[in-house]
Amino acid sequence: MRRAVAVGTGVGHYPVPLVTRVFSGIQPSGALHLGNLLGAVRNWVVDQHEADSFFCVVDLHALTTPQDPAALRAATVGLAQLLMACGLDPEVCTLFVQSQVAAHTELAWLMECTVSFGELRRMTQFKDKSDRSDFVSAALFTYPALMAADILLYDTDRVPVGDDQRQHLELTRDVAIRFNSRYGDTFVVPEAVIPKAGARVMDLQSPTNKMSKSLDSPQGTIGVLDDLEQIDKKIKRAVTDTDGEVRFDPSNKPGVSNLLSILAACTGRTPEQTAEGYSQYGPLKSDTAAAVVEVLTPIQQRYRELAGDPAETARLLALGADKAAAVAGPVLQRARAAIGLLPRA
Numbered sequence: 001m002r003r004a005v006a007v008g009t010g011v012g013h014y015p016v017p018l019v020t021r022v023f024s025g026i027q028p029s030g031a032l033h034l035g036n037l038l039g040a041v042r043n044w045v046v047d048q049h050e051a052d053s054f055f056c057v058v059d060l061h062a063l064t065t066p067q068d069p070a071a072l073r074a075a076t077v078g079l080a081q082l083l084m085a086c087g088l089d090p091e092v093c094t095l096f097v098q099s100q101v102a103a104h105t106e107l108a109w110l111m112e113c114t115v116s117f118g119e120l121r122r123m124t125q126f127k128d129k130s131d132r133s134d135f136v137s138a139a140l141f142t143y144p145a146l147m148a149a150d151i152l153l154y155d156t157d158r159v160p161v162g163d164d165q166r167q168h169l170e171l172t173r174d175v176a177i178r179f180n181s182r183y184g185d186t187f188v189v190p191e192a193v194i195p196k197a198g199a200r201v202m203d204l205q206s207p208t209n210k211m212s213k214s215l216d217s218p219q220g221t222i223g224v225l226d227d228l229e230q231i232d233k234k235i236k237r238a239v240t241d242t243d244g245e246v247r248f249d250p251s252n253k254p255g256v257s258n259l260l261s262i263l264a265a266c267t268g269r270t271p272e273q274t275a276e277g278y279s280q281y282g283p284l285k286s287d288t289a290a291a292v293v294e295v296l297t298p299i300q301q302r303y304r305e306l307a308g309d310p311a312e313t314a315r316l317l318a319l320g321a322d323k324a325a326a327v328a329g330p331v332l333q334r335a336r337a338a339i340g341l342l343p344r345a
Contacts, residue, residue, distance in 0.1 A: 022047045023156040023190075025056035025098065025147075028075040029065075032082050034222040034292065035201030035211035037299075038265040043160055045087035053093040054154050054324060055083065060098050060105070061147070064140040065129075081313055082224060085303035094327075096320030098150065103328040107149035110335055114175050114182075115145050124167060148172040153328040155188040162200070166192060183338040187331075201262060204238040207254035225300060228293050235259070235289040246278040256281065259288045266291035 024044060026036065047053045059076045076097055088095050098104050120126070123144055129136075139146075151159055151172050161169050169192045176187040203209045205220035212221070222231050240255040248271040250257040260271040263284070267274070278284045306313060337343070 020051040022051040025058040028079040031223040048093035081306040090316040096324045100321040103332040108146040111145035156190045202258040232289040263288040
């Protein structure tokens with residue numbers, strides 16, 4: 001149980017945690033890839049033992065673009081199973097699906113009423129995604145408000161973020177501070193946490209671009225569930241350069257540096273330490289491929305076990321939703337009271 005002390009007065013009265021709480025989420029769109037694993041999920045596995053950790057499959061965020069219903073359901077379940085296969089333990093952390101906790105959508109409306117049009121318009125991800133889409137939903141514009149609700153519902157202290165999500169976390173902080181200023185202390189203002197080594201895994205064929213679920217680069221992206229022989233081939237065909245020197249220099253040697261980052265993350269070293277053992281690209285590629293296969297083999301085996309028992313997955317996700325709702329409910333009620341809504345009948 002999370003211990004807390006009470007601070008503040010009146011409707012803004014809220015608990016401040018004595019145990020650090022972490023929240024992070026991931027969309028069930030596109031296949032989980034090596035960058036997600038090394039840059040985020042493996043850190044979550046550590047966090048669950050060091051903090052009160054909440055991890056969410058954010059299926060509502062996926063709806064900002066049109067989805068096939070059956071495919072979305074399958075992807076949501078599959079991602080939850082894969083997160084468990086990667087090491088998230090529903091008995092240790094709180095692992096749940098966003099849409100199964102109704103407080104997310106209700107608090108999102110309060111956040112939309114607190115954030116400004118100008119702030120949403122400045123979000124770079126909206127600009128990028130809307131430029132690539134024929135249909136641009138209103139939700140694509142307002143989803144940072146839902147993201148803020150996701151985080152604030154759990155009195156979150158720390159949010160692991162990459163560079164692409166830092167702007168959204170800053171908006172969440174701004175909205176929490178504004179709400180607290182207007183209506184009294186209601187929300188914990190979260191802090192960003194930059195992931196450890198391996199946070200930026202780049203595309204194997206375009207190493208100046210981050211490995212991505214959304215971009216079509218099949219030879220440059222390693223899916224966590226890809227065939228292991230194909231993974232070996234992809235890494236051995238990775239783009240490097242022509243000077244033949246192995247050193248960690250992302251600006252001038254992005255391809256080689258990417259391989260060093262991957263190998264370092266798989267073996268628990270720094271890229272600089274890893275580079276010291278190599279004078280040729282061939283052995284670096286071979287060792288990187290072998291290390292990645294070694295990391296992914298038990299994950300794929302565990303995933304197949306979980307996929308064979310969908311009833312157990314449903315049970316674990318229901319457990320997670322109940323645990324999440326027990327925390328989110330009081331925070332939502334605190335926000336409703338602070339902003340002036342009547343109590344529920």
